[in-house]
Amino acid sequence: MSTAAQIWPDAKGRFGPYGGRYVPETLVAPLEELERAYDDARKDPSFQKELDYLLKNFAGRPTPLQFASRLTEHLGGPRIYIKREDLLHTGAHKINNCIGQGLLAVRMGKRRVIAETGAGQHGVATATVAARLGLECVVYMGVDDMERQKLNVFRMRLLGAEVVGVNSGTRTLKDAINEAMRDWVTNVRSTHYLLGSVLGAHPYPMMVRDFHRVIGIEARAQILAAEKRLPDLLVACVGGGSNAIGLFHAFLNDSSVKMLGVEAGGRGTTLGEHAARMAAAAGYSGARPGVLQGTYSYVLQTADGQIANTHSVSAGLDYPAIGPEHAWLADQHRAEYTAVSDDQAVAAARTLARMEGIIPALESAHALGELITRAPKMSRDAIVIVNLSGRGDKDMEILARYL
Numbered sequence: 001m002s003t004a005a006q007i008w009p010d011a012k013g014r015f016g017p018y019g020g021r022y023v024p025e026t027l028v029a030p031l032e033e034l035e036r037a038y039d040d041a042r043k044d045p046s047f048q049k050e051l052d053y054l055l056k057n058f059a060g061r062p063t064p065l066q067f068a069s070r071l072t073e074h075l076g077g078p079r080i081y082i083k084r085e086d087l088l089h090t091g092a093h094k095i096n097n098c099i100g101q102g103l104l105a106v107r108m109g110k111r112r113v114i115a116e117t118g119a120g121q122h123g124v125a126t127a128t129v130a131a132r133l134g135l136e137c138v139v140y141m142g143v144d145d146m147e148r149q150k151l152n153v154f155r156m157r158l159l160g161a162e163v164v165g166v167n168s169g170t171r172t173l174k175d176a177i178n179e180a181m182r183d184w185v186t187n188v189r190s191t192h193y194l195l196g197s198v199l200g201a202h203p204y205p206m207m208v209r210d211f212h213r214v215i216g217i218e219a220r221a222q223i224l225a226a227e228k229r230l231p232d233l234l235v236a237c238v239g240g241g242s243n244a245i246g247l248f249h250a251f252l253n254d255s256s257v258k259m260l261g262v263e264a265g266g267r268g269t270t271l272g273e274h275a276a277r278m279a280a281a282a283g284y285s286g287a288r289p290g291v292l293q294g295t296y297s298y299v300l301q302t303a304d305g306q307i308a309n310t311h312s313v314s315a316g317l318d319y320p321a322i323g324p325e326h327a328w329l330a331d332q333h334r335a336e337y338t339a340v341s342d343d344q345a346v347a348a349a350r351t352l353a354r355m356e357g358i359i360p361a362l363e364s365a366h367a368l369g370e371l372i373t374r375a376p377k378m379s380r381d382a383i384v385i386v387n388l389s390g391r392g393d394k395d396m397e398i399l400a401r402y403l
Ligand SMILES: *Cc1c(COP(=O)(O)O)cnc(C)c1O
Pocket: 092, 093, 094, 121, 196, 197, 198, 237, 238, 239, 240, 241, 242, 243, 244, 316, 317, 361, 363, 364, 389, 390, 391
């Protein structure tokens, strides 16, 4: 694993057997164009400089690594540090990637960005960056999701984005993805598809990871400054997997650092009740390798290969596939994956609010939920970093209903 961590994916966009490029013929050329443009950009100091400027002055980086002294004392286990991605502009890590891809769109001469969104968080981050960079922005969203997430629809429109309701199929994220793909095929010369997690065809999983690597790079330097040594464990929630890989990546070569990804256990282990793709060992059923949204990875599916319904109290974890690099890290036993239920996540959100004065996003609360379970059994000398991927303001209605 030691050097392998630096070279994945391979030239074909593969992480072991996962990843790749499973797209219609018409998208092969645009993906190759994107791959070349990204490769140029990442070697160009002026691109890095612009990216760093916006991450610092627009998004609010670096984010603090806070010692959670009361939570540490309360759990009686390891020393817990919280990486505060919740303090970023728009309230979550998603902006890191949106700034990166937005700048890339400008560099490629594309004046229009499109995105799909389920809960609206990625749509809001995309609309925010598009406004800052003066790009036209169209966001596809299932009409049922629009109804559920009215406030985010309003935010996007206020930021100048066009929100297009998708009325086909289940009228949710899956259908919005299909519409966004159709738009991209039609308008590929003027348009960049701004994908929101480490999913999709190559180069997206690599590129989105790279734009979030800053989380782990900062955290590594911050923990070395605070504790004079590396942490024993990293914990992060996993929807598509972007905040988790963002934290993990800078530590992949440090064999003493264990990594734990936490998926949505929802209401139970039966297919349809959860969004746990990598937690078969814990009894969660329905995940097998398959292709979704252009990439080969673990996908929740029915016996005859239809994409399964999923459930989670947190919209950001409610997705049937996981990023291919996570599937590979799991196969290599480099990272461990588990799931936390809706109830546990809500309880963890409450605990963090009361112990540390931070209301976490329900996604991030899944990472905390697993940490709360494990911490009392861990050594007091151990050090843990948990990624607080976002703040909980967006979840107040759900929390109020739940409690
Ligand atoms: C979208 C989101 C997630 C899940 O996405 P990943 O790509 O798995 O990081 C997690 N936390 C928050 C706060 C989100 O908004």
